[in-house]
Amino acid sequence: MARRSWRIDRALTALAVSSVLVGAALVGAGPASGAQRARTIAPSVLYSEFDISAAKGVARAHLLTVDLRNPQVRVGLLHPQAVAARATVSRLADAQRAVAGVNGDFFDITESEHPGVAVTGASDGPAIADGRPLKAAVPNGQRFGPVLPPGTSTKDVLGVGTDRTARLDRLTLSGSVSTPQGRLKLGGLNQFALPQGSIGAYTSDWGSVSRRWATCGTDSDRAAPCSKDTYEVTVRKGRIVATAARPGSGPIAAGTTVLVGREAGARTLRGLSEGERAQVQHRLVATTSRVRYSFAVGGFPVLRHGAPLPGLDATTSAVRTAVGITDSGHRLLLLALDGGPRYRGGLTVAEVASVLGKLGATDGFNLDGGGSTTMVTRASKARAASVRNHPSKGAQRPVPNGIGVFSTL
The missing domain is CATH 2.60.120 (Jelly Rolls)
Incomplete structure (x- = not known):
């Protein structure tokens, strides 16, 4: 097992470093322009950061690369004890002892439409945790978040099956x-x-x-x-x-x-x-596969089979969180941007698809962004997770769920 894990980690390190160099290439310069070498968070889990040249300026990106072929690593749903509840990504990661994580689905965040009716904080799309369905999707017209790309739905999910393979699907x-x-x-x-x-x-x-x-x-x-x-x-x-x-x-x-x-x-x-x-x-x-999912989270697809979806928004630049699937579903790329004016520009949804493709993803999925965008990691001996990116509002926003990375080592 030790020899196999070493081979996986070495291959993953090569991928992560190449991803960093791709990120550097996106700003038209070498690694000295802001790209940093990958750091190991846990075996088969690497973290890196780099700059991306975008339409509205340079964006700072944070990347987690996760090799799902290592049986000692998995991804799962970060979530509070209730669907209608929220907590910060770091608190969710600490509670579930995740070694890393990002925020997840868009969610019910305002009560302005119906004064006097309590905000639920619940997410838009389906959610599965440890193989157990927690919720289904709200109607498209009831969702929170940016306009959906043509042909997509609140039922779209990023999921990982019991076969440890990541997919885009619809539940x-x-x-x-x-x-x-x-x-x-x-x-x-x-x-x-x-x-x-x-x-x-x-x-x-x-x-x-x-x-x-x-x-x-x-x-x-x-x-x-x-x-x-x-x-x-x-x-x-x-x-x-x-x-x-x-x-x-x-x-x-x-x-x-x-x-x-x-x-x-x-x-x-x-x-x-x-x-x-x-x-x-x-x-x-599941409507596009017969797999049984151990984990699933809502959002919307932006990249399929290596091609951006038609009709993606190429105008509105914002802080984003997204996930790329590569290596036939055996690797995940978790991407989160820095927020706030101090940390430069964001990406359009079309740019998210392009960046994920240049990082090697064949499929891509957009998650909640703006003030929700958060990436955390936890060192092996640390009791608490640390926030890696700079949230837009200067502090973490409580969210209903996220993607957690877990390691048994």
């Missing part, structure tokens, strides 16, 4: 409620927004934040008024134990599912009665 909710009145289709799982006319399931993974937000807005307009036609049913041990006219709040006990309906979904739930049997089942189904 769709498949769920139902078996009742005496028939089988009811689920339209949501632990989401901050439900499709119009649907029924959503909320479990102990959701947290204690009010579920009312899920019935606000429409499939095409996040700012539309909250629905006045709602209903809630609580299922425990296969039976309906409570009903309510409005979505509630507070923690949900393990083994309990709360069903929230809006419009047609609410009218269907009103036909159920306390004491009746009800069996809830749900799973996330």
Whole structure:
């Protein structure tokens, strides 16, 4: 094993150094212009930083290179104890003892559209942690973040399967409620927004934040008024134990599912009665592969099979976090930029795709950016992770999830 690990690390070091030199080439100069040699964070996990020449100025980039072929290294979802909760990337990494990490998906961040309705902090897209689905995707029109590239969806994910191979995929909710009145289709799982006319399931993974937000807005307009036609049913041990006219709040006990309906979904739930049997089942189904995912996080693709997606924004420059997949899914490139005027410019989404391609990625995925962009690493003997980049607001923003890098060595 030691000889195999040494070979992997040597090959990875060569890749990381070549990535640094590519970064230097992007500013039209050699390594002395800002590129630095890679530093080992853990076996098969390397960190480097370099400058990128972009349309709005020079951007400072931070790169983690992770070799998934090393069985002692893995990536997983950084997340708080609840879907509707947030914490800084460093706190999430410390809690889960990750050796490195970056922020993840876009998320519910403002209450301006619906005063008086609590901000959930929950992410837009699907999330899987340790093989367990935590949530499904909100409707496209309800998401937070920049405009999606044509043909993409809130269901798009970056995932790593049980085969330890990274892929871009799309995860769709498949769920139902078996009742005496028939089988009811689920339209949501632990989401901050439900499709119009649907029924959503909320479990102990959701947290204690009010579920009312899920019935606000429409499939095409996040700012539309909250629905006045709602209903809630609580299922425990296969039976309906409570009903309510409005979505509630507070923690949900393990083994309990709360069903929230809006419009047609609410009218269907009103036909159920306390004491009746009800069996809830749900799973996330991959649409472009048959792999079982151990980890998945939302965002949107920008690079497929070595080519940028058509229609990527080439105008708006911002601080970005992104992931590149290379070496047939066996390596991940986690990229985060410095923020704030002191640390120069950002990248457009089109430039993100270009940079990932020049770093050797065949597929690329854009994550939340701006004030959320954060990269952390933890030295082998350190108790706490250190922030590597400079967050835009001068401090880390609490986020709902991230990508963690873990090592058993």
